[in-house]
Amino acid sequence: MSNLRDVYLEEAEELFKRIEEALLLLENSPEDSSSLIADVFRSMHTLKGNSGMFGLTKVADFLHNLETLYEKVRSDHSLLSEDIIECTFKSLDHVKKIIYDPEIEEQENIDENQALTDEILKILKRTEEVSIDLHSIEALSGMVSYLVFFQPKHDVFEDGTNPILLLDELAELGKSKVFSHMESKALSDSFDPKVCYTSWNIVLVTEKGLDAIRDVFIFVEDSAMIEINELFDGDILADQEFHERLPEVDLPSAPLSFDDFRSLIEIDRPSASGDTEIEVIPETTDSSTEEKTEKTESTPEPATKKAPVETKKTSTSTSSSEEPSVYKNKVKKLFDKNKTASSIRVSSDKLNELMNNVSELVTTQAALALFTKNNFDPTLDAISDNVEKLTRQLRDISFGMTLVQVDNLFSRFQRVIRDLSSQLGKSVRFVTEGGDTELDKTIIENLADPLMHIIRNSLDHGIETAEERVKNGKPETGTIKLMSYYSGAKVYIRVEDDGGGMDPEKIRKKALEKKLISKDDNLSEKETFDLIFAPGFSTAANVTDVSGRGVGMDVVRKNILDLRGDIQVESELGVGTSITLGLPLTLSVIDGLLIKVKGTHFIIPLAEISKCFELDRKEISNEFNSVIVLDDEQLPYLDLRKEFNLGMEDNPEVTSVIVVHKLGTKIGVCVDSIEGEYQAVLKPVGKYYRDQEFISGATILGDGSLALVLDAYKIVERKMSKQKVTA
Amino acid sequence: MEKNILVVDDSESIRELVGDILTKAGFNVFKGYDGRNGLEVLTSTEENMSMIITDLFMPGMDGIDLIKEIRKLERYQYIPILMLTTESHMAKKMEAKKAGVTGWMVKPFEEEKLLKTVHKIIR
Numbered sequence: 001m002s003n004l005r006d007v008y009l010e011e012a013e014e015l016f017k018r019i020e021e022a023l024l025l026l027e028n029s030p031e032d033s034s035s036l037i038a039d040v041f042r043s044m045h046t047l048k049g050n051s052g053m054f055g056l057t058k059v060a061d062f063l064h065n066l067e068t069l070y071e072k073v074r075s076d077h078s079l080l081s082e083d084i085i086e087c088t089f090k091s092l093d094h095v096k097k098i099i100y101d102p103e104i105e106e107q108e109n110i111d112e113n114q115a116l117t118d119e120i121l122k123i124l125k126r127t128e129e130v131s132i133d134l135h136s137i138e139a140l141s142g143m144v145s146y147l148v149f150f151q152p153k154h155d156v157f158e159d160g161t162n163p164i165l166l167l168d169e170l171a172e173l174g175k176s177k178v179f180s181h182m183e184s185k186a187l188s189d190s191f192d193p194k195v196c197y198t199s200w201n202i203v204l205v206t207e208k209g210l211d212a213i214r215d216v217f218i219f220v221e222d223s224a225m226i227e228i229n230e231l232f233d234g235d236i237l238a239d240q241e242f243h244e245r246l247p248e249v250d251l252p253s254a255p256l257s258f259d260d261f262r263s264l265i266e267i268d269r270p271s272a273s274g275d276t277e278i279e280v281i282p283e284t285t286d287s288s289t290e291e292k293t294e295k296t297e298s299t300p301e302p303a304t305k306k307a308p309v310e311t312k313k314t315s316t317s318t319s320s321s322e323e324p325s326v327y328k329n330k331v332k333k334l335f336d337k338n339k340t341a342s343s344i345r346v347s348s349d350k351l352n353e354l355m356n357n358v359s360e361l362v363t364t365q366a367a368l369a370l371f372t373k374n375n376f377d378p379t380l381d382a383i384s385d386n387v388e389k390l391t392r393q394l395r396d397i398s399f400g401m402t403l404v405q406v407d408n409l410f411s412r413f414q415r416v417i418r419d420l421s422s423q424l425g426k427s428v429r430f431v432t433e434g435g436d437t438e439l440d441k442t443i444i445e446n447l448a449d450p451l452m453h454i455i456r457n458s459l460d461h462g463i464e465t466a467e468e469r470v471k472n473g474k475p476e477t478g479t480i481k482l483m484s485y486y487s488g489a490k491v492y493i494r495v496e497d498d499g500g501g502m503d504p505e506k507i508r509k510k511a512l513e514k515k516l517i518s519k520d521d522n523l524s525e526k527e528t529f530d531l532i533f534a535p536g537f538s539t540a541a542n543v544t545d546v547s548g549r550g551v552g553m554d555v556v557r558k559n560i561l562d563l564r565g566d567i568q569v570e571s572e573l574g575v576g577t578s579i580t581l582g583l584p585l586t587l588s589v590i591d592g593l594l595i596k597v598k599g600t601h602f603i604i605p606l607a608e609i610s611k612c613f614e615l616d617r618k619e620i621s622n623e624f625n626s627v628i629v630l631d632d633e634q635l636p637y638l639d640l641r642k643e644f645n646l647g648m649e650d651n652p653e654v655t656s657v658i659v660v661h662k663l664g665t666k667i668g669v670c671v672d673s674i675e676g677e678y679q680a681v682l683k684p685v686g687k688y689y690r691d692q693e694f695i696s697g698a699t700i701l702g703d704g705s706l707a708l709v710l711d712a713y714k715i716v717e718r719k720m721s722k723q724k725v726t727a
Numbered sequence: 728m729e730k731n732i733l734v735v736d737d738s739e740s741i742r743e744l745v746g747d748i749l750t751k752a753g754f755n756v757f758k759g760y761d762g763r764n765g766l767e768v769l770t771s772t773e774e775n776m777s778m779i780i781t782d783l784f785m786p787g788m789d790g791i792d793l794i795k796e797i798r799k800l801e802r803y804q805y806i807p808i809l810m811l812t813t814e815s816h817m818a819k820k821m822e823a824k825k826a827g828v829t830g831w832m833v834k835p836f837e838e839e840k841l842l843k844t845v846h847k848i849i850r
Binding site: 004007008010011039042045046048049050052053054055057060345 | 834835836
């Protein structure tokens with residue numbers, strides 16, 4: 001049961017996410033409301049049901065009111081208002097808390113529960129009043145004539161629906177006259193008795209209102225086309241002239257349209273109403289038409305393929321179809337999710353265990369490969385090759401399992417942006433792209449905070465207020481774009497805004513003020529922008545509680561670097577800013593270059609290497625100020641022998657220079673020799689080595705010896721800071 | 728011989744819970760995550776089901792549509808179907824009845840009651 005409880009909690013989280021997504025879409029595109037509202041309602045319903053089932057009765061009780069509200073909204077979309085959505089968001093946040101406090105014992109939760117319940121009940125009461133109001137208006141005006149067009153799908157008989165029963169039910173609402181119509185194919189040879197060829201036009205005079213009519217058809221909405229239009233404000237069936245004209249139009253050839261009926265009324269009825277109280281329509285009209293319908297029902301015709309039928313609900317106004325396609329696609333996507341292939345849930349502990357074992361296997365396989373190389377045996381060779389192939393596949397598959405779509409991460413921000421933009425009084429559109437890009441779960445978890453900070457910054461400092469934007473000739477609504485894409489062995493995540501951009505002058509001034517640079521420093525634009533990552537830097541004139549939380553961009557950069565990623569800023573004044581994060585696909589395995597310095601192995605991540613050169617040792621030792629010229633480019637370089645104090649004796653004649661790049665800076669690293677590419681399973685070095693300057697981890701080589709993994713970023717940083725000191 | 732029961736619910740927790748209860752009681756449980764999937768399981772499984780338990784509100788194909796579909800299958804034209812739902816509206820019940828539901832049970836339910844109902848239906 002406790003196991004199942006976890007499933008309940010996980011599922012609840014999913015449902016929260018789903019409801020939030022649907023609500024956000026609802027806010028943006030109220031036109032698409034019906035499917036979204038239905039989705040919210042269903043998710044809420046499931047959540048309530050599950051909560052009740054797992055003994056969280058108080059949670060279920062709380063959700064019950066909310067569900068009732070959405071049930072109302074579902075049947076009348078116009079009820080949906082901003083405050084309902086706002087209240088739903090608040091309620092969701094509340095439910096998120098109380099599923100962990102199911103008895104609602106914490107004072108804060110008790111208060112919140114009461115407050116929100118009151119709010120929901122208030123809204124509920126209001127909606128009731130509205131519907132009562134509508135009713136009374138209709139009741140006051142008395143009889144209204146409606147034209148109901150009812151066309152069941154061809155296969156309607158198959159589930160046992162009898163359309164005639166619906167017509168009967170409709171007739172109970174008031175006076176009615178039924179016109180039946182049959183497809184011409186009903187009379188041809190290919191008649192299929194199981195197919196419904198008939199459709200009906202019903203002129204219904206009732207005082208019960210539109211809702212009552214809709215209720216009749218509520219269960220066949222999906223299997224029939226139903227149109228309900230208000231024909232006339234008054235009792236049209238009481239009008240003798242209308243009757244006289246009717247037989248002429250009751251033809252089986254084509255169903256009459258609303259306009260046809262309308263014209264029947266309007267011919268000599270310039271003014272509506274007036275003579276409403278004429279005598280009641282004789283019973284015979286009803287029965288005769290019903291006879292007719294019964295006849296037609298059993299009358300035949302072949303099945304023609306008709307496009308899926310739509311349900312139209314509201315009177316005269318037809319539903320709009322011009323909503324922005326973006327939202328439409330999104331709505332579609334949201335519903336596609338319903339159809340996701342079956343998957344199973346595995347606890348992350350088990351996955352970690354699997355990953356560990358696979359890592360060990362990779363190391364063992366390397367040992368086997370080495371042994372095979374040294375002891376030539378054709379049989380062993382073949383086996384070793386096979387093991388290598390299988391290990392590689394197994395590794396790829398298991399690493400693939402730990403990858404998670406960034407979509408999960410992206411959707412979190414949707415909500416944040418919504419809340420913040422309203423808090424800041426800015427209008428912002430949030431666009432995501434490439435949500436299906438996959439990344440290691442651990443990376444995704446650690447990305448949330450830095451990304452949040454970047455997005456907050458964009459919202460707070462980037463996007464201007466609506467007035468300012470209009471003044472600068474930009475659309476009133478700002479856009480923040482969050483996208484993700486693969487490139488090489490990396491995943492890039494990019495936050496783009498079309499806000500004011502950063503002013504290099506301002507940054508320079510600030511940096512001077514904070515003594516981060518000196519007056520004589522001549523910085524390129526890029527270097528200037530990079531200053532925002534310096535510890536203790538903040539350009540915002542006034543610190544708001546949105547982004548000024550004491551955590552600077554320096555922490556963001558540190559977080560990203562800890563993930564072995566990098567971060568780049570681009571900005572143009574008045575046009576916008578974009579911040580790009582480059583991240584490794586996974587944290588536990590890296591493709592590296594195995595190098596040797598005086599008998600010791602090191603690994604440099606391949607992703608950070610741009611080129612390798614072989615040079616004469618003498619060329620390097622002759623260089624001035626530790627700068628060599630390679631490819632017509634001056635490169636600062638670092639001799640690992642020197643850095644690690646390994647001594648200069650038995651230095652090889654030819655040395656290799658590996659050009660490492662990080663954060664847009666290149667640097668040469670001199671090593672004795674390059675051994676080749678190596679798939680390194682990264683292991684953390686112990687805490688004794690935490691403070692060292694170059695190493696980001698270690699890996700075990702095939703022969704059981706250790707190789708240290710060099711941290712390119714730290715090398716670059718160290719070299720640059722050293723240069724500054726010497727310069 | 729073990730009897731087979733198909734449990735259809737879009738909520739994983741309910742599916743697992745009902746599954747657990749039935750498995751403990753000695754039934755062989757099959758699961759479907761929505762109407763369409765339930766139908767797939769039904770048509771693609773060789774063994775015969777003795778009973779179906781389904782939720783009402785599900786995305787895609789809901790419980791009632793599922794029942795309608797099941798009743799079209801020659802093999803399962805008469806199989807007992809229990810609707811397990813939080814819904815208790817008369818209108819929905821009538822609709823389900825029309826579609827051919829055998830029994831109706833409202834969530835939240837007690838384990839004992841569920842088993843009793845199942846035994847009564849399957850015998």
